[in-house]
Amino acid sequence: MTTATDAETAPETTVSTEGRGAVRLQGVTKRYGDQVAVDDLSLTIQPGEFISLLGPSGCGKTTTLRMIAGFEQPDEGDISVSGTSVRGIPPYRRDVNTVFQAYALFPHLSVAENVAYGLQQRRTPKAEIREKVTQALDLVQMRRFGDRKPTQLSGGQQQRIALARALVNRPAVLLLDEPLGALDRQLREEMQLELKLLQSRLGITFVFVTHDQGEALSMSDRIAIMRAGRIEQLADADTVYARPASAYVAAFVGQQNFFRGAVAESGAAVSSPHALVRGTAVTLASTGQGEAAVRPEYIRVEADNGGVLPDANAVRGRLIGVSHLGDTMQYLVQLGDDQSLIVRRPTPDAPSLTIGDAVVCTWAAHHVLLFPADEAAREGGYVAPPTT
Ligand code: ATP
Numbered sequence: 001m002t003t004a005t006d007a008e009t010a011p012e013t014t015v016s017t018e019g020r021g022a023v024r025l026q027g028v029t030k031r032y033g034d035q036v037a038v039d040d041l042s043l044t045i046q047p048g049e050f051i052s053l054l055g056p057s058g059c060g061k062t063t064t065l066r067m068i069a070g071f072e073q074p075d076e077g078d079i080s081v082s083g084t085s086v087r088g089i090p091p092y093r094r095d096v097n098t099v100f101q102a103y104a105l106f107p108h109l110s111v112a113e114n115v116a117y118g119l120q121q122r123r124t125p126k127a128e129i130r131e132k133v134t135q136a137l138d139l140v141q142m143r144r145f146g147d148r149k150p151t152q153l154s155g156g157q158q159q160r161i162a163l164a165r166a167l168v169n170r171p172a173v174l175l176l177d178e179p180l181g182a183l184d185r186q187l188r189e190e191m192q193l194e195l196k197l198l199q200s201r202l203g204i205t206f207v208f209v210t211h212d213q214g215e216a217l218s219m220s221d222r223i224a225i226m227r228a229g230r231i232e233q234l235a236d237a238d239t240v241y242a243r244p245a246s247a248y249v250a251a252f253v254g255q256q257n258f259f260r261g262a263v264a265e266s267g268a269a270v271s272s273p274h275a276l277v278r279g280t281a282v283t284l285a286s287t288g289q290g291e292a293a294v295r296p297e298y299i300r301v302e303a304d305n306g307g308v309l310p311d312a313n314a315v316r317g318r319l320i321g322v323s324h325l326g327d328t329m330q331y332l333v334q335l336g337d338d339q340s341l342i343v344r345r346p347t348p349d350a351p352s353l354t355i356g357d358a359v360v361c362t363w364a365a366h367h368v369l370l371f372p373a374d375e376a377a378r379e380g381g382y383v384a385p386p387t388t
Contacts, residue, residue, distance in 0.1 A: 018083030020095070021047035021172040021205040023068060028077035030063050030229075037063040039229035040077070045207065047082075047172075050199050052208045052216035055226035055252070061209040064226075065175050068207060069098045082172050096173040101181040103162040105150040112137070112146035115165045136164040139198060156187045163198075173205040180215065192218055213253050217241065225249050245282065247291050247371035256293045257341045260373060263290040269312065270370055274335045276312040279368025289373035296344040298367035301331050302351055304358040314362045317341065319353050333361055 018024065023045040030038040038060045045051050053061040066072040068079060070091035079086050086094050105114050112133050119129045137143040140160040150158055159179060166174060176195075180188045196219045199206045210216050216223045217237040224234045225248075233245040244250035251258070259272035267286035269278040277292035284290050304316055320340065321332030329350035331343040341361055345351070353359060 018080070019047040020082045021203075022080075022082055023173055023205060023207065024080045025064070025068070026078045026080075028064075028067060028074045028079060030060075030067060030072060031075050036229050038067070038074070041230060042077075043224060043231060043234070045205060047205055048203045050196065050206045050208065050219060050221045052210055052220040052223045053226055054210055054213060054216040054223050056211060059226040060229040061211075061226055062177055063229075065098070065177055065207060065209050068173070069096055069175050070094050095171055096175055097166040097169070097171040098175040098177065099159075099162050099166045099179045101178040103150070103158045105158060105161060105165075107150055109149075110146065111142065111148050111150065111153070111161050114150065114161060115168050118165065119168060132168050133164075136168040139167060139202075140164045140194075155183055156191060159183065159191065163195075167202070167204070170202070171204065173207065174199075176206060176208045178209055178211070180210075188215075195219060217253070223253075225252060243282075244293075244369065247293065247374040250293045250369060250371065255296055255342060257296065257299070259292040259294075259339075260289070263288050263370075267370070274339060275315045277368055277370075278312045278365040279370045280366065281370040284370045284372055291371050291373055293369045293371065294363050294367055296330070296342040297328075299341060299343040299361050299363045301333060301343045301345070301353065301359050301361050303353060304360045309360065310362065313365055313368065314360060315341070317359055317361060319355055319357045319359050322353065322355060331359075333359055 025041055025043045028038055028041045029036065041060075041064065053064055055061055063072060067074050068081070070086060070089060081095055106117065109117065115133045115136050116129050119132060124132075133146070134143060137146055140163050142157065142160050142164060145153065145157065150161065153161065159182070162179070180191050183191060192215060195206075208216070208219065220237060222234060222236050223240050224231045225240060226232065227248055233240055233249045240249060240253050244253060247258070250256050259270055259275060259277045261270050261272035263269075263284060263286060264271040264276060265278070267281050267284045269276055270290040270292040272292070277294070279292050279294075309316065315335055317333040317335045319331060320334045323330045324347070325344070327347055328344045329347055331345075331353065333341045333343060335341060343361060
C-alpha cells in the first residue's frame with residue numbers, strides 16, 4: 001500500500017483527471033498457460049463505490065482482484081487506480097489494500113501489533129502509529145482487544161482485525177476477497193451490515209469478490225456478474241434482479257424456474273413440454289430455442305378443481321414439498337419426470353395444501369422473461385437444482 005502522492009510520482013505513470021479511489025480496467029486479459037482466466041475485461045469503478053464481482057467458481061473474480069492489487073500482472077490491457085496506471089508498480093506501493101478470507105494475522109503478535117505492522121515497516125513515527133492503530137481498532141469496535149493474541153479471538157473478531165489492518169493507512173481502494181467466507185451465517189449477515197456502514201462512513205472504494213449472490217445484492221452499489229473471465233452484466237442490485245441481461249444472470253441472481261423449448265408466437269413465447277409460456281423478451285430472436293424464466297414469488301399455486309386451464313402461463317402438477325421459511329411458504333410442484341417448479345407465497349396468504357395434492361400453478365406474462373437458450377452455460381453447472 002502507498003499514498004496517492006507516492007503513486008503519482010512513480011515513473012511509469014500517466015495521471016488522468018479521475019478522482020482518488022477510481023479504478024479502471026481496460027481490455028485486461030490474463031492467461032495461465034492455455035487457460036484464459038480474465039478475457040478482455042473492461043470496468044470503470046467510481047471513487048467511493050461499493051462494487052461486487054459475483055460469479056461461480058473459476059469465472060475470474062479473484063484473478064481480477066489480484067491484478068488490481070498487483071499480485072498478478074495482466075498479459076494485455078491496462079489498470080489504473082486513482083487515475084494513475086499501476087503497470088509495473090508493486091503491490092505495496094499501490095494505493096490499495098486487500099482483505100483475504102484467511103485473515104493471515106501474525107499469531108505471535110498482539111492485535112495492536114498486527115494492525116501496526118505495515119506502518120512499522122514504513123518507519124512511521126511511534127506516536128503516529130499509536131494514534132492510527134487506535135483509530136483503526138475503533139473503526140471495527142475492537143479497541144479493547146488490542147493486547148490479545150489473534151488465537152484469543154473468534155473468527156469474526158479476527159476478520160475485524162484483518163479489516164483494521166487493511167484500513168489503518170486509509171487506502172483509496174479496499175479489495176476484499178470473500179472476506180466473510182469463513183464465518184457462520186448469522187455473523188456473516190451482521191458483518192455484511194457493518195462492512196456496508198463502514199464503507200459509506202469512510203468513503204473508500206470497495207471491490208468485493210463473492211460467489212454469494214445474497215451478499216452481493218445486500219451490500220453493493222453495483223454488481224459485475226462474471227462468466228468465463230468476462231462481465232455478463234454490470235448494474236445495481238434492483239436491475240440485475242428484475243432485468244437480468246441473460247438467462248445466465250437470471251439463474252445466478254435469485255431463484256428462477258426455467259421453461260425450455262421452441263420459440264413461439266414470433267418471439268413472444270416459449271413452447272415448453274409442460275406449458276406455453278408467454279412473457280417479455282429480453283434478447284430473444286423470433287425462432288430457435290428459448291427459455292422462459294419466472295421467479296418463485298410470482299407463481300400462484302392452488303388446489304386443482306379440474307377446470308379448464310388458460311392457454312398459456314398455467315400448468316397442472318402434484319405438490320411434492322412444502323417448507324415453512326418463516327415469512328414465506330415454499331412449495332415444490334412436480335410437473336413431470338423432468339421438471340419441478342418452486343413456488344413461494346407470503347405466509348399470511350399461503351394456500352393450505354398437503355403433499356400429494358393435485359395443484360394448478362399460474363403466473364402473469366409480465367413476470368416472465370424470455371431468453372435465447374443457453375445450454376452451454378447450464379452445462380457449466382450454474383443452475384442449482386431445486387430443493388425444498
Ligand atoms: P473461486 O470463486 O473458486 O475463487 P474465481 O472466480 O475467483 O473462482 P479465479 O481464481 O480467478 O476464479 O480463476 C479463474 C481461472 O483461472 C480458473 O479456471 C482457475 O483454475 C485459473 N487459475 C487461477 N489462478 C491460477 C494459477 N495461479 N495457475 C493456473 N491457473 C489459475
